[in-house]
Amino acid sequence: MSVLPSSLNNGNCDTAIRGSFLHFIADPDRQGDACEYLEDGLMILKQGRVQMLADAADWIDSLPDGCALYDYSGRLVMPGFIDTHCHYPQTEMIASFGLQLLDWLQQYTFPTELKFADRAYADKIAEFFCQQMLANGTTTSAVFASVHPQSVDAIFQQAERRDLCLIAGKVMMDRNAPPELRDSAESGYRDSSELIRRWHLQGRGYYAVTPRFAPCSSPQQLEVCGQLLAENPDLYLQSHVAENRDEVAWVAQLFPDNRSYLDVYDTYGLLGPRSIYGHCIHLDEPDRERMAESGAAIAFCPTSNLFLGSGLFDLDEALARNIRVGLATDVGAGTSFSLLQTMAEAYKVCQLAGQSLTPLKAFYLATLGGAQALYLDHRIGNFTVGKEADFVVLDLAPTELMQCRMENATTLEERLFALMMLGDDRCIQATHVMGRRQYSRSTA
Ligand code: GUN
Numbered sequence: 312m313s314v315l316p317s318s319l320n321n322g323n324c325d326t327a328i329r330g331s332f333l334h335f336i337a338d339p340d341r342q343g344d345a346c347e348y349l350e351d352g353l354m355i356l357k358q359g360r361v362q363m364l365a366d367a368a369d370w371i372d373s374l375p376d377g378c379a380l381y382d383y384s385g386r387l388v389m390p391g392f393i394d395t396h397c398h399y400p401q402t403e404m405i406a407s408f409g410l411q412l413l414d415w416l417q418q419y420t421f422p423t424e425l426k427f428a429d430r431a432y433a434d435k436i437a438e439f440f441c442q443q444m445l446a447n448g449t450t451t452s453a454v455f456a457s458v459h460p461q462s463v464d465a466i467f468q469q470a471e472r473r474d475l476c477l478i479a480g481k482v483m484m485d486r487n488a489p490p491e492l493r494d495s496a497e498s499g500y501r502d503s504s505e506l507i508r509r510w511h512l513q514g515r516g517y518y519a520v521t522p523r524f525a526p527c528s529s530p531q532q533l534e535v536c537g538q539l540l541a542e543n544p545d546l547y548l549q550s551h552v553a554e555n556r557d558e559v560a561w562v563a564q565l566f567p568d569n570r571s572y573l574d575v576y577d578t579y580g581l582l583g584p585r586s587i588y589g590h591c592i593h594l595d596e597p598d599r600e601r602m603a604e605s606g607a608a609i610a611f612c613p614t615s616n617l618f619l620g621s622g623l624f625d626l627d628e629a630l631a632r633n634i635r636v637g638l639a640t641d642v643g644a645g646t647s648f649s650l651l652q653t654m655a656e657a658y659k660v661c662q663l664a665g666q667s668l669t670p671l672k673a674f675y676l677a678t679l680g681g682a683q684a685l686y687l688d689h690r691i692g693n694f695t696v697g698k699e700a701d702f703v704v705l706d707l708a709p710t711e712l713m714q715c716r717m718e719n720a721t722t723l724e725e726r727l728f729a730l731m732m733l734g735d736d737r738c739i740q741a742t743h744v745m746g747r748r749q750y751s752r753s754t755a
């Protein structure tokens with residue numbers, strides 16, 4: 312709970328937000344009172360950080376002169392959504408027909424990513440990508456760029472302009488890709504080092520060493536990735552693992568001395584806190600144990616896993632082992648920028664496995680759970696005092712169908728469930744980053 316100041320003045324308040332508030336203090340599966348809900352709440356900010364969250368009735372008349380008030384009465388305000396894995400260069404090829412992972416990469420992905428050698432093109436798509444994030448209520452993303460260093464500059468610059476929290480990196484791949492898309496162990500090291508200097512810990516930016524996946528990196532390049540991590544404190548590492556059965560078999564051929572696909576990354580020192588692995592569908596028991604003890608995170612990508620026919624991620628198993636799990640769109644294998652849609656598909660994946668993803672758990676994973684997966688929960692993920700005020704303003708009934716459904720929902724959980732199953736970007740009324748409104752549906 313927030314500590315309430317005895318009074319409000321210009322020294323502790325420059326912005327106030329009124330609305331219904333929902334945020335998580337803990338994992339709802341582990342704690343009974345994990346979420347805080349205020350029907351008519353007031354959140355007070357100072358320089359983009361949360362100062363206080365309390366009942367509006369007690370404080371609305373005490374706002375100091377000059378304090379900006381955003382009145383979202385009747386709307387639901389939640390922490391900004393967190394996307395733990397996606398690819399901005401794939402924005403334009405989202406929803407490309409008919410193939411599974413390895414053919415999809417060859418036929419659609421590599422030709423598209425070739426275009427990002429052109430800085431102007433990268434700028435254009437990076438701008439559109441950031442606009443889509445905001446239009447979907449997403450305020451933090453872990454993003455793959457392309458192999459071209461300039462594609463990384465493009466996405467960090469666009470994110471910086473909007474104050475978005477961004478983890479991003481240059482894809483490293485020195486084999487099994489078209490020659491124009493390959494770097495080398497040496498150039499990958501050099502370019503990544505330069506980008507780390509330029510972007511890591513700059514504003515809200517974090518650099519992620521980004522080997523695409525083991526089949527596209529030589530052992531020398533994977534070694535270089537480990538070297539970069541060892542040389543630079545607090546870096547992220549993002550990659551893919553155990554997404555598709557043919558991919559897993561290919562890795563077994565390429566790395567015959569390793570016990571498993573995950574073990575390849577482990578061997579090169581790429582498994583630890585701030586390592587984010589997309590998919591993790593076809594892991595075995597020792598792999599899962601390593602994920603848990605290493606502190607690495609899984610990015611659960613349900614729309615992508617269904618779209619590419621990759622398989623069903625076992626969420627309950629991962630959570631039972633205390634593995635950090637975040638939700639991820641995996642655009643452009645994923646079919647939506649919306650974390651609401653991603654929650655809906657996650658729910659269906661769980662249903663097919665006989666599991667039940669509750670609405671509270673789904674919204675927790677998209678907010679505080681995602682922040683914990685990314686080791687960013689000291690800064691974002693909920694509205695506790697001192698946190699960076701990234702939030703989304705949700706309209707629960709932007710369509711006639713949702714209106715009809717909401718009229719028949721009697722509890723908060725029922726409304727949240729209908730929101731995640733039926734909702735999408737039409738539900739995003741506004742998105743604020745560090746307190747500032749960066750997107751408004753009415754003026755978009
Ligand atoms: N594995 C290696 N590269 C990719 C990619 O771009 N998307 C997905 N979904 N899986 C990958």
Ligand code: ZN
Nearest residue numbers: 396551589641
């Ligand atoms: Zn991916």
